Amino acid sequence: QVQLVQSGAEVEKPGASVKVSCKASGYIFINYYMHWVRQAPGQGLEWMGIINPSGGSTSYAQKFQGRVSMTRDTSTSTVYMELSSLRSEDTAVYYCARRAGAHLDYWGQGTLVTVSS
Amino acid sequence: DIQMTQSPSSLSASVGDRVTITCRASQSIITYLNWYQQKPAKAPKLLIYAASSLQSGVPSRFSGSGSGTDFTLTIASLQPEDFAIYYCQQSYSTPWTFGQGTKVEIK
Numbered sequence: 001q002v003q004l005v006q007s008g009a010e011v012e013k014p015g016a017s018v019k020v021s022c023k024a025s026g027y028i029f030i031n032y033y034m035h036w037v038r039q040a041p042g043q044g045l046e047w048m049g050i051i052n053p054s055g056g057s058t059s060y061a062q063k064f065q066g067r068v069s070m071t072r073d074t075s076t077s078t079v080y081m082e083l084s085s086l087r088s089e090d091t092a093v094y095y096c097a098r099r100a101g102a103h104l105d106y107w108g109q110g111t112l113v114t115v116s117s
Numbered sequence: 118d119i120q121m122t123q124s125p126s127s128l129s130a131s132v133g134d135r136v137t138i139t140c141r142a143s144q145s146i147i148t149y150l151n152w153y154q155q156k157p158a159k160a161p162k163l164l165i166y167a168a169s170s171l172q173s174g175v176p177s178r179f180s181g182s183g184s185g186t187d188f189t190l191t192i193a194s195l196q197p198e199d200f201a202i203y204y205c206q207q208s209y210s211t212p213w214t215f216g217q218g219t220k221v222e223i224k
Contacts, residue, residue, distance in 0.1 A: 035213070037161075044204065044215055044216075044217050044218050045153075045155075045161065045204055045206070045215040045218075046215070047211075047212050047213040047214060047215070050211070059211055061211075061212040062212070095160055095161075097160075097161075101166070101167070102149055102151075102166070102167065102208040103151040103163055103166035103167070103206075103208060104151070104153075104161075104163060104206075105163050105166075105172065107160035107161055107162075108160065109160060110160055
């Protein structure tokens with residue numbers, strides 16, 4: 001069965017960086033794009049970007065350009081999302097989600113990133 | 118960016134009620150519209166994709182309709198497990214954008 005398992009919660013100081021992982025299993029990793037979506041406490045869902053696990057190409061939301069980097073490791077079927085220059089507004093749950101066609105059919109369990117001094 | 122606007126923002130309903138949630142896009146998205154359900158402290162779950170296709174395993178009381186700019190999610194007979202927040206999302210163009218959510222509460 002398809003599973004996306006994310007790394008554990010992180011606490012970071014303002015200005016630092018955080019790297020969240022998402023390990024995929026149960027399907028052919030390189031055949032499905034992976035998206036990242038975040039959700040601030042009590043707020044809605046915000047799309048961050050996408051990575052093609054096959055070639056590694058990426059596309060990021062304008063809001064995060066220059067601060068976000070999405071990478072993958074095909075040997076471990078894992079994608080990574082790194083966000084730098086963290087500020088308090090980046091406190092959120094970060095999700096990876098598999099793209100099937102034009103929708104997100106499987107989601108990771110979420111990783112809480114807390115930015116606090 | 119394409120703006121997605123849901124209405125209402127919240128609603129109260131009873132078990133067995135028919136519930137309708139609407140979603141409007143700021144421009145035509147044809148049928149590139151998906152619906153997700155989210156329960157507290159859980160990841161979103163795909164319910165409907167391509168405006169009207171039911172995701173595998175989702176109960177048939179959920180249905181979606183619409184095209185262009187106006188879309189609807191209908192729950193034919195609300196069940197206790199359906200109390201949650203529902204989001205629409207467009208995948209017509211990047212950045213993919215979500216509606217602000219509709220919270221369905223128990224009356």
